[in-house]
Amino acid sequence: MSFVTNTLFAIGLILFFGFFADFLFRKLNVPDVIFLILLGFSIGPHGFNYVNPDSFGNIAPIFTTFTLLFLLFDGAFNINLSSLMKEFSNSFILTTINFVFSSTLVAFSIWLFGLWQGEISFIIALLGGFMLGGVSSSFSIPVLTRLNIDKRIYSLLALESALTDVFCIVFSLSIIEFLKIGDLGLRETMTQFVSFFAVAGLIGLIAGIFWIILIIKVFKEHNYVMTIAYLLVIYFVAEFLKGNGAIATLFFGLILNNSKQLSSIIIGLSSHHSEDKEKAITGDLGVSVTTPSEEYFYHQISFMLKTFFFVYIGILIDISDFKAVILGIGLSILIMLARLISNLITKGKEEKDRSLINSIFARGLAAAAIAQLAIQEAIPHAEFLSKVTYIVITGTIILSSARVFITESNFKLGWIKRNFKFWK
Numbered sequence: 001m002s003f004v005t006n007t008l009f010a011i012g013l014i015l016f017f018g019f020f021a022d023f024l025f026r027k028l029n030v031p032d033v034i035f036l037i038l039l040g041f042s043i044g045p046h047g048f049n050y051v052n053p054d055s056f057g058n059i060a061p062i063f064t065t066f067t068l069l070f071l072l073f074d075g076a077f078n079i080n081l082s083s084l085m086k087e088f089s090n091s092f093i094l095t096t097i098n099f100v101f102s103s104t105l106v107a108f109s110i111w112l113f114g115l116w117q118g119e120i121s122f123i124i125a126l127l128g129g130f131m132l133g134g135v136s137s138s139f140s141i142p143v144l145t146r147l148n149i150d151k152r153i154y155s156l157l158a159l160e161s162a163l164t165d166v167f168c169i170v171f172s173l174s175i176i177e178f179l180k181i182g183d184l185g186l187r188e189t190m191t192q193f194v195s196f197f198a199v200a201g202l203i204g205l206i207a208g209i210f211w212i213i214l215i216i217k218v219f220k221e222h223n224y225v226m227t228i229a230y231l232l233v234i235y236f237v238a239e240f241l242k243g244n245g246a247i248a249t250l251f252f253g254l255i256l257n258n259s260k261q262l263s264s265i266i267i268g269l270s271s272h273h274s275e276d277k278e279k280a281i282t283g284d285l286g287v288s289v290t291t292p293s294e295e296y297f298y299h300q301i302s303f304m305l306k307t308f309f310f311v312y313i314g315i316l317i318d319i320s321d322f323k324a325v326i327l328g329i330g331l332s333i334l335i336m337l338a339r340l341i342s343n344l345i346t347k348g349k350e351e352k353d354r355s356l357i358n359s360i361f362a363r364g365l366a367a368a369a370i371a372q373l374a375i376q377e378a379i380p381h382a383e384f385l386s387k388v389t390y391i392v393i394t395g396t397i398i399l400s401s402a403r404v405f406i407t408e409s410n411f412k413l414g415w416i417k418r419n420f421k422f423w424k
Contacts, residue, residue: 014039014307014308014311015304015307017035017036017039017307018032018036018303018304018306018307020035021033021035021036021307022303025146026146030401030405031139031142031143031397031401031404031405032142033139033142033143033306033310033397033401034397034398034401036306036307036310036311036314037310037311037313037314037317037394037397038314039311039314040310040311040312040313040314040315040316040317041314041315041317041394042314043311043314043315044314044315044316044317045315045318046317046318046319046320051315053315053316056312060312060372061369061372063308063309063312064309064312064365064368064369064372065245065246065369066305067138067305067306067308067309067365068137068138068165068246068365068366068369069231069235069245069246069249070228070231070249070298070301070302070305071137071138071141071142071302071305071306071365072137072141072162072165072246072247072249072250072253073231073249073250073252073253073298074141074253074298074299074301074302075137075141075145075158075162075250075253075302076158076250076251076252076253076254076256076257077253077256077257077290077295077298077299088159090156090345091155091156091157091159091160091163092159092163093345094156094160094342094345094346094357095134095159095160095163095164095167097341097342097344097345098135098160098164098338098339098341098342099133099134099164099167099168100133101338101341102129102132102133102134102335102338102339103126103129103130103132103133103171104129105129105334105335105338106128106129106132106133106331106334106335107122107125107126107128107129107130108125108129109125109327109330109331109334110124110125110128110129110327110331110388111125111126113323113327119381120381120384121380123175123178123179124179124379124380124381124385126175127172127175127176127179127374127379127385128385128388128389130167130168130171130172130175131168131172131367131370131371131374131385131389132331132335132363132367132389132392133164133167133168133171134161134163134164134165134167134168134363134366134367135157135160135161135164135360135361135362135363136161136165136362136363136364136365136366136367136393137158137161137162137164137165137364137365137366138306138309138310138364138365139161139362139363139364139397139400140157140158140160140161140360140362141158141161142302142303142306143360143401143404144157144158144360147356147404147408149353149356150353153349153353153356153357156357157356157357157360161360162246162247162250163197164366165244165246165247165365165366166196166197166200166244166247168366168367168370169196169244169366169370170196170244172370172374173370176373176374176377176379179377179379179380180377195242195243196242196243196244196247197243197244197247198243199238199241199242199243199244199248200238200243200244200245200246200247200248200251201247201248201251202243203234203237203238203241203243203248203251204234204238204247204248204249204250204251204252204254204255205251205255207230207234207237207248207252207255208251208252208254208255208256208259209255209262211227211230211252211255211256211289212255212256212259212262212289215289216289224294224297224298227256227294228301231249231252234248234249234252235248235249256289256290257290259288259289259290260288309365310397313364313368313390313393313394314394316368316386316390317390317391317394318387318390321384321387323384324384324387324388324391325391327388327391328387328388328389328390328391328392328394328395329391329395331388331392331395332391332392332394332395332396332398332399333395333399335361335363335392335396336361336396336399336400336403338361339358339359339360339361340358342354342357342358343358352407355407355410356404356407358403359400359403359404359406359407360400360404361396361399361400362393362396362397362399362400362401363389363392363393363396363397364393364397367389367392367393368389368390368393371385371386371389371390372386374386
């Protein structure tokens, strides 16, 4: 059979496997990403060698970037505007403390490992620390949508994963620029970070409001594919203006998801009747520009992208380098332990929520994308760092999934004990 026929057959099988893994996730509460990574590893060069990562060529960066921006866009449909406003400050504090603490521990661990090997400098170790310092939105958002949790906790963790993607990208790019031109200023780094987030947020907000007006006044219908095309344009504009395109798509999704409440507020402010102003706050005057079927369509695309991405991560895993495997496993455990610093920020929350926050620490797409970029820029030891990164992504996903499963199981068991007397 031809290459095209075999490729289409493989795509179909992977999608079927993805649906099966998702079914197991819903039934057993074991995250599907574990099965997807195992599938990727089994068909990769260190498994049955059906697929070689080099065959993806220039497609891989396009695929990983689109997956990141679309997962953030789709995840925004689970964030309520009121929860967003309440949890933004808490999320920023949680993000900053966890990112700084994790990045520092990872960087020093890589540096000490480098001293032992006599190869890796501190600046390279710092790149590894920033690369692996943030929680993955490509893992956390799909997992959180499957859990029955408070909207505020969802918003807190979803925003943290989105923010850490920006942290990882900005600080890692700053290190790469330093390694290329030998200049790294704190002022320039912070300016770049603020620019990334502020420009992206502003573009996402403006694009969202403009899209609401277009849907209500011009199109007067819901065209799902046109929305995706518009999403890609938003990403391009944000990147062109030196913002972060993925964050811009997150804000765009937030505007669409809360379009009824936002349009209600706008109408209420322009009205002269006091009754309308009261209705505006509750969202009674607004119009939603998305439908349940449209959101379901986006969820399905997100599911498909997530399936192929984590299979791709599995293909990239290289166990032939013993040093990279040992360091990757050690860093995975260290990252899990470092997550416990969240307890300092979440003292006022319920025990289940605190335990869940400590359980979400997996690394993912942003780290993989930066690892590939470092190789493209010919950064010293980039190949070794990429091998470590893929091991850490896999290790933290397995550990984080296990902790989420244990947390959910413990609290379900506690609920049964409290509500059924015959348990005694």
